[in-house]
Amino acid sequence: MDSAPYRIVDGRVLVDVRLTPRGGRDAVEGAERLADGRAVLKARVRAVPEDGKANAALEALLAGALGLARSEVAVVQGKTARLKTVCLGGDTASITAGLGKLAATLLLAIVLIGGLGAAPAAAQFAIRGDLCSDANVILRSRAAVERAGLQSQDRARLVRTLRAAQSLARDGCPNRDPWLLRRATGMVNAVNREVRLPPIDLPGSARP
Missing domain, CATH: 1.20.1270 (Substrate Binding Domain Of Dnak; Chain:A; Domain 2)
Structure with a gap:
């Protein structure tokens, strides 16, 4: 079972993302664990899944969230699927630290807003x-x-x-x-x- 939605391969960070196109806004919404045990980052974009528009919006979203140049972010797998792998170039330590913060957002919000009653249900999705x-x-x-x-x-x-x-x-x-x-x-x-x-x-x- 993967404990994080990313891995480092040949000096680059590969992050697994479950993307919701036509999502009404551009946002990273923490992390979740799939039925097969894989951890993925959750994201949504306003763009439609046509002509690579949703992929381009996801690349721009992650670049902005992690402080990367747009050219350092590319969808490399799952270009026509909701589950995607995105390749991130740059300083791996900074990128993984940034991804850790993005992935932690969901559980932290539940604990702060919903109280402990919601925490056990969230735990299975937490990084x-x-x-x-x-x-x-x-x-x-x-x-x-x-x-x-x-x-x-x-x-x-x-x-x-x-x-x-x-x-x-x-x-x-x-x-x-x-x-x-x-x-x-x-x-x-x-x-x-x-x-x-x-x-x-x-x-x-x-x-x-």
Whole structure:
């Protein structure tokens, strides 16, 4: 099962997208998981699926959202289908960080607006992320803590845990320190269990 809607191949990022043409607006709407387990980015465009117009609109949308030149974005598979693969050129670290933020938008909005009652249903569609590639990991957990209706001492305890995890990640991510990253990930997942969020992934460099 893929944990993210993108992969890096030959120095370029390939992102899988489920596109809705004639969608009324141009927007990236987070991520979802398909029945076969694949994660995809969700997007909609106003353009119609004729003469490559919807594909061109998707390319322009992703270029703008990720701060890329239009020439660095191209639909390379699924040009006549709703499920597409888009090739992104440029700095892979910046692109994957940007994609992580786009993919996290859906779950974050549900937690902030809908409360925890909606979180379990969203969890199956959420991109799990990790502390080094997804800037919103701590934010999602903190938002869930604030919405959980906990006693003040329990809320303060979980917030302290997240702050400690963030500090460890700040030290561990630049050097990819396995011990720090395992400890920080474990702390975040302990909080997530209490507030019914899905666990985050261990950064690749810290995996056994």
